[in-house]
Amino acid sequence: MTKTKAAVVGITGGIGSGKTAATDRFASHGIDVIDADLMSREVVKPGKPALTAIAEKFGADQILLADGSLNRRALRDIIFTDNNKKLWLESLLHPLIRDEIIQRLRASKPPYCLLVSPLLLETDQHKLCERVLLIDAPESLQLSRTQQRDQTSETAVKAIMTNQLSREKRLAAADDIIINDSDLAALYAAVDLQHQKYLEQFS
Ligand code: ATP
Numbered sequence: 001m002t003k004t005k006a007a008v009v010g011i012t013g014g015i016g017s018g019k020t021a022a023t024d025r026f027a028s029h030g031i032d033v034i035d036a037d038l039m040s041r042e043v044v045k046p047g048k049p050a051l052t053a054i055a056e057k058f059g060a061d062q063i064l065l066a067d068g069s070l071n072r073r074a075l076r077d078i079i080f081t082d083n084n085k086k087l088w089l090e091s092l093l094h095p096l097i098r099d100e101i102i103q104r105l106r107a108s109k110p111p112y113c114l115l116v117s118p119l120l121l122e123t124d125q126h127k128l129c130e131r132v133l134l135i136d137a138p139e140s141l142q143l144s145r146t147q148q149r150d151q152t153s154e155t156a157v158k159a160i161m162t163n164q165l166s167r168e169k170r171l172a173a174a175d176d177i178i179i180n181d182s183d184l185a186a187l188y189a190a191v192d193l194q195h196q197k198y199l200e201q202f203s
Helices: 019-028 036-042 049-058 072-080 083-106 124-128 139-150 154-163 167-173 184-202
Strands: 007-012 033-035 112-116 131-136 176-179
Touching: 007 019, 007 124, 007 184, 019 033, 019 112, 019 184, 033 036, 033 083, 036 083, 036 112, 049 072, 049 083, 072 083, 083 112, 083 124, 112 184, 131 167, 131 184, 139 154, 176 184
Parallel strands: 007 112, 007 131, 033 112, 131 176
Antiparallel strands: none
């Protein structure tokens, strides 16, 4: 029998591990990709209730740009130094982002779709997934690839890595793992293989 609902595979991995490169390859096979980062921007667009709540809490003059959109950098700076404000913001936004994600997942084509989220394992978003796929790369490669991509310093990338979930925790949460320690052709071959497995598993 043909399934009508798409199974959900969540993608995780540290900075510069190759999540985007892997996701693009899955997408080239026609797999729908739901990007939680886009959803997190969607819920704070002008006119959305969350933006009104944020402006009331922190002051419109502090966190709105001249065109009425959210000044994300200003908001980041405010919550970076105040954990209570960070928690307030998360309790406002995470359920909204989750609802938005669920709507998109429901509209995705079977047999499976991908959920890409920087907070897949840090929030309960992973509970929306049948499988969690980890894109894993040695730290030295995460560093060099990110530095090259973003034209940034080793110190800046290391600071982000320190704040991210540890490799051990990601490995413990993963159902499937692709090791991205060679060239892009090897990554694509590994993705193609995994795609075939998911097709068999979810069809
Ligand atoms: P972030 O968490 O920062 O969004 P990411 O996990 O999405 O990162 P990518 O952007 O896919 O990582 O990869 C980081 C950089 O490394 C990109 O420039 C990408 O093209 C490159 N890259 C990824 N995998 C390989 C590989 N196997 N060989 C060479 N370059 C690679």
